[in-house]
Amino acid sequence: MKRKLIAAVGVAGMMAGVAACGNGGDDKGKTDAGGAKEITVWVMDGSAPKAWIDEVNKEFAAKHPGVTVKVEVQAWKGIQEKVTTALSENTPPDVLELGNTQTAGYAVTGGLADLTKDKGGLGADAWPKSMLESAEYEGKLYSAPWYAANRVVVYDKKAFEKAGVTPPKTRDEWIAGLDKLKAADPNTQPIYLPGQSWYVLAGLVWDEGGELAVKDGGKWKGGLGTPQAASAMEFYKKLQSYSTAPKDKDEASPQQSTDVVPKGGVASWIGLGWEAGGAEKALKDAGKEADFGYFPIPGKTADKPGTVFLGGSNLAVAERSKNKELAKEWLALATGKDQMTKYAAEVKGSLLPNQAAANFTPAPGSFAEAMGKAGVNGRITPVTPGWANVETEPNPLKEFMTKVLKGEDPAKAGAEADKEIANRINK
Amino acid sequence: MSTTTAPKPAPAAPQRPRLRTRRPLRPAAVVKNAGALALAALFLFPVYWMFSSAFKPSGEILAKDPVFFFTPTLDNFTKATGVEFFWTYVQNSLLVTVGAVLLALLVALAASFAIARMRFAGRKGLVLGVMMAQMAPWEVMVIAMYMIARDAEMLNSLGLLTAIYFVMVLPFTIWTLRGFIAAVPVTLEEAAQIDGCTRGQAFRKVIFPLLAPGLMSTSLFGFITAWNEFAMVLILNKDKAAQTLPLWLTQFQTAFGNDWGATMAASSLFAVPVLVIFVFLQRKAVGGMTAGAVKG
């Protein structure tokens, strides 16, 4: 018995010791040391050039000595889940960037601070309506618009020249050009367009006078089962037929800008500014030279370019922030005219700042120039909390596109998608 | 903790009992060996692809006609290890993994000894419980776990992470060790006690060495589980100072281009410790396992 006792005590003692060092020792990372204040800012990958954000923080530090600003760059992948949990925590990021299609989804949760009273300080009067729209929910302001961007057609000047094609102004010219490109070089895709580029489709739907979703009475319903969506999809299908891109993938898998275009054999593609930049860099790394031209997605008639989806981001303050006032001040500073002017210049106009006064005059023939021309016809997705659920994977819009491209009847596929959209958007 | 580190292989491990003398190059042997080679190639191919992609120049990783011959480059490794917090991740991963494994070994050793060697009420229930605990759906429990940690103000804690990984691997460890202890004949233990050992000494000197393969294979399992764990640390530790290597692996795939080279370089580096431990432990585990065959 004594033996057993000793053995047992020994084992128990050992375990107690280990348990103590396992649970105790390494509990670090709490930053709320009293005194010195810190605010945390979450920006998305690629949104904030380092030079610019350092500048903002320098100016902020000058006004608020003793306050440090911790900038954390977040990846887009999985960001919705991350932001949702972060907003529920006691120490959320004080300022955070939100995609403009997702802002309403967070505004409704109470996780974002109401900025309606700060409108004056933020200089809300200068914001264009299209940008303000996404920052508000039910008449209250929950974020400050930051930047917007839209897609244009990026083309290989040499390939176009060789085929004798000039940037088109109408859809018909566009298609005629693609035919010429195909004839000129059968080994090159006249356009690379994956089957699930739903932002592109959105623009086509709007061109037809359709909507992705409409409010009908108190409820939203999808708009893909409509004749407008069907004819938009018909044109998309026509465009896609010039491409060998997969019908069941979007532009990010594989990444069209860095995985596909640099391999060559692509005469044109539809992308954002940073995608064009990424492609240029990848080509350079591969020892080739990029010679890109840009034109707005053509409209049905020459007087007006095609409607485009106006992507972008807003900056919000977390409701649970411990330093709301400081956070608001940082927000006002970053989105104010001075810093936005610097911002637009830093990104060479490839992102539109939140006010016309801060606009950067783009170089002729640049991406920014084409984007500016197309952007006048920019629209955003329905501003309602449920929209964020719709565009979450598996995205019914994408499924709709793949089905139609594979030959299913657009009306039928559209009705199925509308059912799913209604199911998600109204929650 | 020293008790668990690298126990000597079982004393006098008998040589593999099957000494078959074969006439060389029978057709059957050729088929056998060719099959083994083909299988090895099949299993190795994805691994080979990971390592070779890690050394490829970025433009040649994805290609319509795969590139098999290329000029190797270390760029991808430089990029992968050059990220901010890299060494913090390494340190955290090691701390959390080793901590969880050691803790699991100790706690499991005690529990499995009791289960294998002692009679007590609730023993059967405990066995069942341990068995069922292996079914624990950790992946779907992340939200519940997160809410608990959040409300207890325990987010961004390496301690909690260690504790969770420890419990993740504990059931399997108990389960396996229990089998090994049960396989050691009681008579051996008794003999030692007759020779004047205390029960504790008998455990240390007789049972423990025979457990070597069990300890090896369970620590291997525990190491792989904890080393690879992703879902928990993703949701619990948003603070980069408290994150681990699995999160590092995913950060090269962004909306701005997937840096496949860096991803594969990071994955290769990430796999190396597991491989090393594997090679080291697996041999002893298998070798020692034959020794455990005393149980017959």
Next chain:
Amino acid sequence: MTVHSQGAATAPQDAPHEPGGPKAPQPPQRPAGVPEAAPAPRGRRAALPSGWLPYLLVAPAVLSMAVLLLYPLAKNVILSFQKVDKIEFIQRKAPFHGVENYTQLLGDAQFWTVVLRSFLFTAANVAVIMVVGSLIGLLLNRLGKWMRLVLSMALVMAWAMPIVASVTVFQWLFDEQFGVMNWLMRTLGFSGYEQHNWFESGLSTLVIITVLVVWGSVPFVALNMYAGLTTVGGELYEAARMDGANGWQTFWQVVFPNLKPFFLVTTFLEVIWVFKAFTQVYAMNRGGPDRASETLPVFAFVEGQSQGHYALAAAISVLTIVMLVVVMSFYFRLILKQEEEQ
């Protein structure tokens, strides 16, 4: 353990920690979320010297599992009866929702499709894993020293490859535009592989996922099988051979009976692991096309976390566990019986 308390019908003893001959037995159902109840204090009564020692030895294990496994599970079960969407989640509210989440699920045809698919997927995978794993294990046992080293190193390396990497590599292998498989098929002279889509349908996607899962799981089975085989004495084979048994008979007469515990436990573990597999299934094609390759864990993620219906996700997970326990109950009995024989 509580994972299992739902499976109470088949698994009556869910209180492994009840003290020996306890004066004050715990009530059979402990209030959920009270982990402290687990390692009930051992009375000082020690009629037998060994009376309290085992409890002391198992206490740390029981205690830690109670706090970090039982408690979150209980929380998960409670959550499944609440309404917690994004709004409630962020505001930290959890209104009682009755069995609403469950009725919604049980009435959802898609849920049942996913359940059926999950079971078929698991059965197919486990069958392939066990057969292939055992065959390779047998092969290992019959190889010469060097060849055995080569093959087991290959298996070990496959096993050690991080899942993130293996999923990425498999995606490349089967990619439509840059896939090695398409290249291989073209090189071998097959037509139609210029840009073959391996993920055309739910079934084809699941087949590819199966290849990945089998590839990743076979090493565990094969290496353990081999380790088990080395414990079967050579004289047993010898005896079987002298009796004139062929390979097939030797397997069923010698190997299988000796390794029955191995087969039981390994199959048990593989069923659990495959059924719970999330990363491989989700990352390969995100449950597509058109949600046709979703298994239960993916369904839970898509409907629950992605859409912000956290309580619904909890309900899915509870149902998953219940089903798993029911399906596995015969296994529990088998293994417990094995236990008693020892």
